[in-house]
Amino acid sequence: MDLGRWAVIDIETTGIDPLDDEIIDLGYLQFEGTKLVKKFSSLVRYEPEHQGELSQFIQKLTGITADMLKKAPRWSDIEADLLELEGHRLIAHNSAFEEKFLSKYFEDNNYKKSSEETQFIDSIFFLGLMNPERSSLNLESFIVDFGLADKEEHRGYSDSLDLLKVMLLTTYFSFEEKEKRFFILSLMDKYKMHDYWFFKFFSLERKELLEIATQIDFKMSDFEVDKETKKIKRQNFKPNFSFEFSGKNISDILAQESKIQKVFPRYKHRSSQEQFALRVGQAFKNNIHALIQAPTGTGKTLGYLLPTALFSLAEKKQVLVATGTKTLQSQAMEKDVPAILDLLGVQEGQLKIAELIGSSNHLCELIFRSNEGELDFFDSLDNFHRKFAQVYFELVFFHNQNSSQSERINRGHLAYILKKVIPDLKEKDSELAVDYRACTGSNCPYKQSCSYLQGLREAKEADIVVGNHALMFTWPKSFPRPAYIVVDEAHKIESEATNVFSKEINKTMLEAFYRQLISMQGIGALFYLLSQQKENDNQEVIRRIRAEAQSMVDILSQHLGSLSTMLEAYFKKQTRYSSQYWNEQPMIKKSGLKDALATSIYNQIESLKFVFANLSNLLAPYMAMFDPKSMQENNDQVAYARFETFMSTVMEIADNFNAILEDSESTTNVLKFHEEEGYIMNSSPINVGKNVFEGLLNTSSSVVFSSATLTNAQGDTGIQGVEWLTGYTYLPQDRRFKTGFFLPPVYDYENKAKVFLVPDFLPFHHNKFVKGALDQLVPLIKDLGGRTLLLFSSRQRFQEATEIILKNFEGKIPVFVQGMGHNIIEEFKKSGGGILLGMESFGEGIDIPGDMLQLIIIDKIPDLRQELVIKERREFFEKSFGNEFNDYFQATRARSLHQKLGRLLRTENDKGSVIILDARVKEWKPNTLNNFVKLMQPYKIQLADFKTACAEAFNFIKD
Numbered sequence: 001m002d003l004g005r006w007a008v009i010d011i012e013t014t015g016i017d018p019l020d021d022e023i024i025d026l027g028y029l030q031f032e033g034t035k036l037v038k039k040f041s042s043l044v045r046y047e048p049e050h051q052g053e054l055s056q057f058i059q060k061l062t063g064i065t066a067d068m069l070k071k072a073p074r075w076s077d078i079e080a081d082l083l084e085l086e087g088h089r090l091i092a093h094n095s096a097f098e099e100k101f102l103s104k105y106f107e108d109n110n111y112k113k114s115s116e117e118t119q120f121i122d123s124i125f126f127l128g129l130m131n132p133e134r135s136s137l138n139l140e141s142f143i144v145d146f147g148l149a150d151k152e153e154h155r156g157y158s159d160s161l162d163l164l165k166v167m168l169l170t171t172y173f174s175f176e177e178k179e180k181r182f183f184i185l186s187l188m189d190k191y192k193m194h195d196y197w198f199f200k201f202f203s204l205e206r207k208e209l210l211e212i213a214t215q216i217d218f219k220m221s222d223f224e225v226d227k228e229t230k231k232i233k234r235q236n237f238k239p240n241f242s243f244e245f246s247g248k249n250i251s252d253i254l255a256q257e258s259k260i261q262k263v264f265p266r267y268k269h270r271s272s273q274e275q276f277a278l279r280v281g282q283a284f285k286n287n288i289h290a291l292i293q294a295p296t297g298t299g300k301t302l303g304y305l306l307p308t309a310l311f312s313l314a315e316k317k318q319v320l321v322a323t324g325t326k327t328l329q330s331q332a333m334e335k336d337v338p339a340i341l342d343l344l345g346v347q348e349g350q351l352k353i354a355e356l357i358g359s360s361n362h363l364c365e366l367i368f369r370s371n372e373g374e375l376d377f378f379d380s381l382d383n384f385h386r387k388f389a390q391v392y393f394e395l396v397f398f399h400n401q402n403s404s405q406s407e408r409i410n411r412g413h414l415a416y417i418l419k420k421v422i423p424d425l426k427e428k429d430s431e432l433a434v435d436y437r438a439c440t441g442s443n444c445p446y447k448q449s450c451s452y453l454q455g456l457r458e459a460k461e462a463d464i465v466v467g468n469h470a471l472m473f474t475w476p477k478s479f480p481r482p483a484y485i486v487v488d489e490a491h492k493i494e495s496e497a498t499n500v501f502s503k504e505i506n507k508t509m510l511e512a513f514y515r516q517l518i519s520m521q522g523i524g525a526l527f528y529l530l531s532q533q534k535e536n537d538n539q540e541v542i543r544r545i546r547a548e549a550q551s552m553v554d555i556l557s558q559h560l561g562s563l564s565t566m567l568e569a570y571f572k573k574q575t576r577y578s579s580q581y582w583n584e585q586p587m588i589k590k591s592g593l594k595d596a597l598a599t600s601i602y603n604q605i606e607s608l609k610f611v612f613a614n615l616s617n618l619l620a621p622y623m624a625m626f627d628p629k630s631m632q633e634n635n636d637q638v639a640y641a642r643f644e645t646f647m648s649t650v651m652e653i654a655d656n657f658n659a660i661l662e663d664s665e666s667t668t669n670v671l672k673f674h675e676e677e678g679y680i681m682n683s684s685p686i687n688v689g690k691n692v693f694e695g696l697l698n699t700s701s702s703v704v705f706s707s708a709t710l711t712n713a714q715g716d717t718g719i720q721g722v723e724w725l726t727g728y729t730y731l732p733q734d735r736r737f738k739t740g741f742f743l744p745p746v747y748d749y750e751n752k753a754k755v756f757l758v759p760d761f762l763p764f765h766h767n768k769f770v771k772g773a774l775d776q777l778v779p780l781i782k783d784l785g786g787r788t789l790l791l792f793s794s795r796q797r798f799q800e801a802t803e804i805i806l807k808n809f810e811g812k813i814p815v816f817v818q819g820m821g822h823n824i825i826e827e828f829k830k831s832g833g834g835i836l837l838g839m840e841s842f843g844e845g846i847d848i849p850g851d852m853l854q855l856i857i858i859d860k861i862p863d864l865r866q867e868l869v870i871k872e873r874r875e876f877f878e879k880s881f882g883n884e885f886n887d888y889f890q891a892t893r894a895r896s897l898h899q900k901l902g903r904l905l906r907t908e909n910d911k912g913s914v915i916i917l918d919a920r921v922k923e924w925k926p927n928t929l930n931n932f933v934k935l936m937q938p939y940k941i942q943l944a945d946f947k948t949a950c951a952e953a954f955n956f957i958k959d
Helices: 056-062 066-070 075-083 095-107 123-130 139-146 156-176 178-190 197-202 206-215 247-255 257-261 271-286 300-315 326-344 365-370 381-401 416-421 423-431 451-461 469-473 490-501 507-519 521-531 539-572 596-623 634-661 688-695 719-725 769-784 795-809 824-830 868-880 884-901 919-923 926-935 946-958
Strands: 005-013 023-032 035-043 089-092 119-122 223-225 232-234 290-293 319-323 353-355 464-468 484-487 503-506 583-586 667-674 678-685 702-707 753-758 788-792 815-817 835-839 855-858 912-917 941-943
Touching: 005 095, 005 156, 023 056, 023 075, 023 156, 035 075, 035 156, 035 206, 035 451, 075 095, 089 095, 089 156, 095 119, 119 123, 119 197, 123 156, 123 197, 139 156, 139 232, 156 178, 156 197, 156 206, 156 223, 156 232, 178 197, 247 257, 247 271, 247 300, 271 290, 271 300, 271 702, 300 319, 300 326, 300 464, 300 484, 300 702, 319 326, 319 469, 326 353, 326 464, 353 451, 365 381, 365 634, 381 423, 416 423, 464 469, 469 484, 469 490, 490 678, 490 688, 490 702, 490 719, 490 884, 503 507, 503 634, 507 521, 507 539, 507 634, 507 678, 521 539, 521 596, 521 634, 539 583, 539 596, 539 667, 539 678, 596 634, 634 667, 634 678, 667 868, 678 688, 688 719, 719 884, 753 946, 769 788, 769 795, 769 855, 769 912, 769 946, 788 795, 795 815, 795 835, 815 824, 824 835, 855 884, 868 884, 884 912, 884 926, 912 946
Parallel strands: 005 089, 089 119, 290 702, 319 464, 319 484, 353 464, 484 702, 753 912, 753 941, 788 835, 788 855, 815 835, 855 912
Antiparallel strands: 005 023, 023 035, 223 232, 503 678, 583 667, 667 678
């Protein structure tokens, strides 16, 4: 049935007379058909000096106090939200009350957008027909009898929501009384009630009712019809635990092993996990920041999710859980979040948890539809890739239109292989990326199926938002970032913060913009908007802009090609030039020009800076000329979105040029060159910890940094570098715990792990390193029957090792190689004993408990990136804090190695060895080695020759 546009609405007022009384609370749920468009809730400011004191009766009835209303928005601030419901069917319980207070606003609206009349429809009549046996039809009686709540809240939004739930339950369970349902339908047909809105609602299919219920987080399966009384009631439901937010309750929950094991079968009560959970709770309760090291086996995820859930339930505060990567974010939503809900016994909707990903990870259907006319399906077959890309995205958006938010496709779901082999698809993927700065929001005709807008809506209303580090720093402007945050995998914070706070311009970006300027896509959208202004003749303006834009095209054409050529020549003059990897040099400064080539490069870059500054100045005045909210036509909205996206790119590049060419002591400005990838100009902050403090800690009530690998086991070595990088150093004493919290190791590393550091072998860059290493390792791997993970820090060594391992073991012991399939970890676990190969970063996050993995081979101790910004950070640390070599450089390397070693022991019964090959250790001074060994605690590092390491590793594993 076509429900049209409708909303369930409720208001709270100071009394019953619209002439003398005022609205103090407005709430509604807005729908188009069965799709939820908007949830709205707001108190309304009440001025007691003009209207008298708010009565105690109203305060008692609604729970709305006079102080709450003093801080609320005025009616003039929210009237526009009400008027969005013009032309809708407004469903209310005893709707005459809402109508007498609200109808005047629709009647007085001088800017009507709808030709349809706004109608108030009373749910009392519908519920009366459905329940002729009931003597009371007040909303509270349904709420209590159905088991929705103990009472009616008398608040605008919650009463609207409860009314909708009552309507859904009444209609849904009518299918169980088939005769009654048929009779009601026949009566409505007989008396020609087809236009009665509730006839359409009652005629919905079960799946349509469930679709509505899902969108409001309402689980109708929690209810049933009593076979004797024929009345709807909630099934017997009891929470597994108390939801009280207190240290005692957290400890009590974690002590109940048998209950928790129903959800987490491997669960064991550990005092370290309890201490971790209590510290998270203390940080939230006292509004202070925390730094916690929770070693492998602590149960870190449950340790922070339990106090987070209880805090949000009890305190009604929104919390952000920021994982290290998008992969871990997805894992949290698919595995960890459902588990904590099951563990607590939380009803669906009682604790709302939403996943939020950045705008650029979503696809914009509005832009896609605006490009449809550009494709000629009668082109030659040479355009197959272009046509395929178009059809592919048609299917993507068709899927999204017919799926719930959790099932919608975003850019991360698109098949990588298709983007790799079909350049048109990759280009269109980038073209369709949502730009939050140009999003038309509620005016977009595709808002109901937009994964970005619907994701934002769900996140705004969630109790817990699951995001990632990058999103945490680049939070959408449409609603405030939660004040309470858990930062998981906090050891990644330096790299993530560097990416976010850096300014970059690269060859691909400039060439893509050049093509866009040639095609006049963005400026053409402006021309369209100007031509639609009937009151102005903008032809001369359009001609002037076109001429100036063409001049800029000519300048870009001259510079872009020659800049690449000059940069290649410039870098090839430098010592230690590499044809395979990225090369880096300090940004050329105007004050330090030494030769003609450097001068030409600088002039080219400065000229490009002026091009973008001039283009920004030329077009910026037109940004304020148009109001997207007043646009009625889709073509206008599309044009504005394109122009705004174009302008955001122009302004971003102009801003980045300014930062890159600025001679600043607070940033590292560099040029990078790669023979295949082109060039990059970059400006990165040196004091990244200060950025984290200002951008995160200083604006939040409580941030809990958590990782298994912040420093060594005792937290007495390398901690100063961690405190700096997380911004913890800059906190006043009353906003932090005095020291970080370092939980004791869970596993018996002394007796269960042997770590051998081998310095007496070929340097890792030697051309015989891989073959020589595997000559000794292959017999060991054979004797162990596989059960081995090999990690390599260079792709060349990884590829060479893959060939040798496959040659020796294929068909004898299963071999699993990073990049060969999406489920190689699960396949490795099922193999009963295989060999797993990957790059260095592959060794983070792998969870292989049991004896399937007993040996790890690492080609060298991890290094910090050899970049200028790292060099300048080391200098800054030494100048500002102390020993950069021990507390920053070596500590960072040790954290990275800890991550790899953490794959070895995953349960109390696991046992295994690690062999690390690194000839550089021979050159280390005793103090350097001793400090590194201390940083690696609780692992005991043993120096050994290669042969001895292999023999002792085998004996230890087989003992």
